[in-house]
Amino acid sequence: MNFELPLLQKLVDQFKKLPGVGEKTARRLAFAILDMNDAEVKDFAETLQQVKEKIGFCNRCGSLSEEDICRICGDRSRVEGVLCVVERPSDIYILERSGQYRGRYHVLHGVLSPLDGIGPGELNLSGLKKRVKEEEIRELIIATNPSIEGDTTSLYILKMFEGIDIRITRPARGIPLGSTLEFVDKGTISRALEGREPI
Numbered sequence: 001m002n003f004e005l006p007l008l009q010k011l012v013d014q015f016k017k018l019p020g021v022g023e024k025t026a027r028r029l030a031f032a033i034l035d036m037n038d039a040e041v042k043d044f045a046e047t048l049q050q051v052k053e054k055i056g057f058c059n060r061c062g063s064l065s066e067e068d069i070c071r072i073c074g075d076r077s078r079v080e081g082v083l084c085v086v087e088r089p090s091d092i093y094i095l096e097r098s099g100q101y102r103g104r105y106h107v108l109h110g111v112l113s114p115l116d117g118i119g120p121g122e123l124n125l126s127g128l129k130k131r132v133k134e135e136e137i138r139e140l141i142i143a144t145n146p147s148i149e150g151d152t153t154s155l156y157i158l159k160m161f162e163g164i165d166i167r168i169t170r171p172a173r174g175i176p177l178g179s180t181l182e183f184v185d186k187g188t189i190s191r192a193l194e195g196r197e198p199i
């Protein structure tokens with residue numbers, strides 16, 4: 001689709017960078033922006049910028065946060081001593097939606113993938129080790145995606161804590177192999193967490 005208006009085409013191309021947005025949707029979104037009034041467009045653009053400027057990572061768990069410590073880490077009503085280890089901050093939103101889990105989280109920011117050059121040093125594993133000690137963690141639920149990399153990472157973590165008195169579990173199968181948490185419904189996630197088993 002070649003618009004005669006270069007700026008409009010540029011906006012369409014920006015929207016197409018987003019996941020799941022093709023040419024048709026991108027065009028609809030671009031026209032929706034044109035339909036907004038000046039104040040709305042300004043607010044929209046400023047929000048985009050602020051999201052990037054002001055949201056960083058929680059110093060403790062590595063999740064997204066606007067403060068040094070995220071809300072979940074700072075929430076005293078959370079169950080102490082249990083950490084759910086996830087690949088990405090977005091996984092936390094999915095697990096929270098299930099409402100099943102009341103402990104805290106730890107974000108690895110990836111999984112072990114030697115082919116992509118991602119080794120233990122690239123992941124937030126030293127932070128995990130430190131937290132297990134300092135926060136007297138009794139259980140780690142390794143909720144990495146059920147992929148080869150996710151399984152390899154969970155085994156690596158198991159080895160990392162060898163000889164330490166800690167229960168290391170993995171959500172029960174039911175999350176289809178090769179899928180990502182993103183596409184699993186909340187009922188399945190609840191059951192998988194409830195039926196978690198030691199690795």
Ligand SMILES: [Zn+2]
Nearest residue numbers: 058061070073
């Ligand atoms: Zn946190």
